[in-house]
Amino acid sequence: MAQHRTTLKDIAEKLGITVTSVSKALKDYPDISAETKKAVKKLAKKLNYQPDSRAIAMKRNKSNIIGVIIPEIVHYFFSNVIQGIMSYCDQKGYQALIALSNNQKSLEKKQVNLMFNTRVDGVIASLANESAKAKHFKILKEYNIPLVLFDKIDERFECNKVKIDDRFGAFLATEHLINKGCKRLAHIRGPQHPLNAKERYNGFCDALKKHNLELDPTLIKICEKVTLSEGYDFAKELLAMDALPDGIFTVTDQVGVGVIKAAQEMDINIPKQLKVVGFSDSQIAQVVKPSLSTIHQPGYEIGETAARLLIEEIETREADSESPVGFKQITLDTYLIEREST
């Protein structure tokens, strides 16, 4: 019942020639006669011969598979990145092996090792929230396996990187609130470790400083999971204070939507009494009512760029394994999208 997968051997035996000739015939080597080529190709088609990529991978020491490690996948930004990665890979003849870290450092480490064992040609990753450093990616470096970090990166780690200017984006968002008349600004920020959470916080501070506004530590809240409900809870806290904030910049749109929900429940009008800006430009930001102003974060382009850098590095090393690679950090443009929440 179970059909046998045709190999070169099968073809060779039926034709009474050797595996070598079959291989050469299929690849149009000049030292194979036209007749033999014809016969081989015909039989190959008939038996539906398809080369075994694993065997080729062993021989060439190249799998044409890249690994992707991300914190989560049910996430507008990350799924966009993946889409970008995949469409570029498809074009270039690579496949994508995807793994999740669930934002846990230990799991992330395990996934890195798995990728290493699977002998992927390279890895694209965004660090787990628990991972301040990319130290556990070092094994890739040691064995010359290209790595591209995006979004949640470790600046000190020597490799290609793709990101947006989070600090500038946050600055734009905050200054927008100020320009709209906000005086008392709050920020619901991301976790301690991820660099982009820090950068967004810094951008927030930059804007305050530029406009001579004081930074009130009680108006800074730190998310752990960066969810809608965290945004909701922190907003409830912030909006129960004696001196209410009149503008909130949130680390993501998810959190921003949580803020909007909380404000609505407390009958605080957005944007009149409170203005909100999120970050990422995810779909919920346009769908929520009032729609949420946000900072655009081009997920698809980030993915595409990361894949391009990775494949370039892979193929450069392939051509000359000893040429020292110059690492780039590509920063993609970002901008403010103004909506009803401001």
Add this chain to the structure above:
Amino acid sequence: MAQHRTTLKDIAEKLGITVTSVSKALKDYPDISAETKKAVKKLAKKLNYQPDSRAIAMKRNKSNIIGVIIPEIVHYFFSNVIQGIMSYCDQKGYQALIALSNNQKSLEKKQVNLMFNTRVDGVIASLANESAKAKHFKILKEYNIPLVLFDKIDERFECNKVKIDDRFGAFLATEHLINKGCKRLAHIRGPQHPLNAKERYNGFCDALKKHNLELDPTLIKICEKVTLSEGYDFAKELLAMDALPDGIFTVTDQVGVGVIKAAQEMDINIPKQLKVVGFSDSQIAQVVKPSLSTIHQPGYEIGETAARLLIEEIETREADSESPVGFKQITLDTYLIEREST
């Protein structure tokens, strides 16, 4: 600079024994002396030996990689499914190679072939909108490669399947509209081919029939891309008719949100003048204002179940390649979530 990946050969040479013994020592074969084992293991650890999964895959004829082919990934439902698949795979020691069909049949076919060549152990797929039949998956069947279809399935194709009862879900949604007093019901349905779009349409009809309501063909609209903006456009058409519909059931939440946007622009009150029910229970359904009633579609569980079925089939065939496999169709529970839009 570039470090060399340790192989059995390296260890064997340094220890003056053969590859055979090294392999056996690492796997605790009884015919290797305790001393040798100790020495081998020590050196293996020191040199960070990790077996090459490709070589093992060749030998065992098993890659421990499964293929996943889905129409798109920037999609709440599909990304949830992937999450479910991956977490199950992780537990069972499998990795996931993911590919997108972009809802195109030709690309889907290409991806199936790629999966075949990569020698994945099995495939999980949801059909592209363009694919009425799963005929192009036949090659997997011919070579005894397990396949599990989910969500957008081909009922006639013999393989394991995981889905929800779309017809019943649609019936629930529609009856809910009727129970809430709607008399003139519209349905914005999915494309022609996907079975679940047909089933949802059928469920819509079932409810009308049960409650002796007439089916007005002018109130049925057919999406191509199933996007928010399609929902918006169709809603504008429907709400410009002489006899307005008072209830709309949409094939997805995306489309439902489009309807809500259109109604709001036209100053039609939801739920007073118009009630809307979506399908999928995606995040935007809770975020939109008014929040959208919907039918729950358990993406994570569907993914988990699909992975479980697939891996069970893989391992059954592994144990006994000739045992005829009985295919299951698992239907997961679904239910209505009532929100502000009704």
Add this chain to the structure above:
DNA sequence: AACGATAACGTAATCGTTTTCGTAGGTGTA
């Protein structure tokens, strides 16, 4: 006739691992 060129194919090594089947040397027993 002798040599070289060329065409067309095969040999064998290789990638890294697994596993079956030896086999050499030693010990124990009748």
Add this chain to the structure above:
DNA sequence: TACACCTACGAAAACGATTACGTTATCGTT
């Protein structure tokens, strides 16, 4: 002494494909 038996290892085939290098046979040239 002869045989069985055990211990601890190695040889070799196998998975499927690639490729540097050999090896024939045939023909042309001088």
